[in-house]
Amino acid sequence: MSTSIRNQLGTIRRARGVSAVELARSAGVSRQTIHAIEAGSYTPNTEVTLKLARRLEVSVEELFSLAPDNPEAPAGVVSELLSAGPVAKGQAVRVCRVGDHLVSIPVQSVPYYLPEADGVISKLSRSPGRVELAVFAPEDTHHRKMTLAGCDPAIGLVAGIVEKVSGVELVSAAASSRLALTWLKEGKVHIAGSHLEDPATGEYNLPFLQREFPGTDLAVITFARWEEGFVTAQGNPLGIRSAGDLAGAAVRFVNREQGSGSRGLLDRLLAEAGVPARQVAGYDRVAFGHLAAAYAVLAGEADCCLATRSAAQTFGLDFVPLRSERYDFVMRRQTLEMPAVQSFLDVLQRAALRRKLETLAGYDTAQTGAVQA
Template sequence: MSKELSYTIEEVSQLLKVSKLTLYDLVKKGELPVFRVGRQMRIDAKDLDIYINSQKTNQSKKLQAPELELKRNITKDSYNIVISGQDMVLDILGKHIEKNSPYKPLRSYTGSLNSLISMYNGEYDIVSLHMFDGDTGEYNLPYIKKILVGYPYILLNLLSRKAGFYVKKGNPLNLASWTDLNRKDIKIINREKGSGARILLDEQLRIHGIPSRDIKGYENEESNHFSVASAVSSGKADVGVGIEKAAKIVGIDFVPLITERYDLVILKNPESEHLISVIKDILSSHRFQTEVHSLGDYDISQTGNIIYETY
């Protein structure tokens, strides 16, 4: 096998000086071919060169190159869709989608709020959400109603799970409630802006009247649950906010504080009608639910239920 250079989405983003969302959109539209190694999407250097040349002025003849048109047609026929979110259950969902439909799922690991905004801009097909609203005590819907203005959509439950504190083994600092974060002997590790865990933390601080500026370590961020849990395990921080699954994998203790509803939102239009039907069938299937249940720490009692739908 010949050794050809390839790039990750992040590397191409840096090379072209464009956002990763822009690249996901090009992949979704079939304009930039990709292949996958495990969970990671990669782009052949040759395909990247073809795309760059096709975008140059006075290069209309190159756009008609048979090999380029063939690549585009193959990509379009595979019905690429982009699923945004970080939970490993989304990998299981993607596997079932690929096995039981013509869709080819691609993954983005962007946080809930930024993903929802990207969906409004037409960049994602399925967005997973776990955003707590402190005024209503409800998850997800208050944010969707404010952001997806003018769009019909359906909100389906994927699962429920515990969220709370990552703490060191034995919980030596006896952290048990949100107000404990205001203690002067506590240093936290935060999640990035727009993530569901960051929204949960910020809403709880607001509800309890705790200024974020008083929280030691508030400005220190990690981009996923496992990195936050690892920061606590290594002693970089005393506590972080996340989900139970990551704590068990990393090997630290977990203090459950809230049950969060983890949902999927899909825009409703003629193009997504079949996709919605596929997702409904998968979520309600015994095979999918059994596979998710076997992971532990997930509540599937509402999986597949329609939480909200507009017409």
């Protein structure tokens, strides 16, 4: 095979858990041919190449690509952007492929550490939701990854174990429950996390999915139950115990974005207490995610937010429990066939994960891994 062609067949095959014999049978060639292709000593014809890509559920470009003329220069690609908030040129992103969609997910820097990234945004597009990227290593950006959108603060615990046991990277896209499910409907993520409560029945997620995904065969698997409530500074100096305590200028609140389960819960609590949203100082101020909202309280930028116990526990803040909620993972039924997803579901059954969720996040894992639909 020409040295100008980069070959990722062996890497992707092993990441997918497909044997050389099985792949050879799918492509109509011998096992020796597969090994020769992977070694770079044989160039497959178009028909074999297409069969290989179809069996491994990747694009031809992910298997074979031309080396750039200048290997030191990042390669430019256009992708769909998965971001709940604004982005800027130069922002670091992870890059993944979900079906026919090439998606980029912004990663956030934290004090002292630069984030792991596949590239940076090089140009903002006039088309909403699309950006041009400078990608560091195009052949390494797509395979061995699966995407999960949602707001669960503990998903990093799952991601660490999944990568350790299977080599699959779980790339998380921060999103409200509704936005995560929208991206799932559009085919831009493999899995969406949701904790949307149906006010009429008190059931989580299933009524919403039945309305918004008619005729779609979905799998719904519980991650955990968590407590959601008010997060305040240590000692709860303002004595916040109920939604009624948020009225007036004395309490600076930071809200979650529209479409989040937390904002939906706040609106119901305010309605029950007879408090108009306009009387809550900071109702229109938004933090994207439980941890971001809790950090605003830690930093003294707000007195209170509505978030999970795990978010309060992470920053050593006080927590006033209000509701127990079920957080589910939602995916298309055919996604269950992906080896990466099977590895992900296997991790949900592991005692080591459950101990971490219970100890570090305060979650109830009695239903973890239970199939709801």
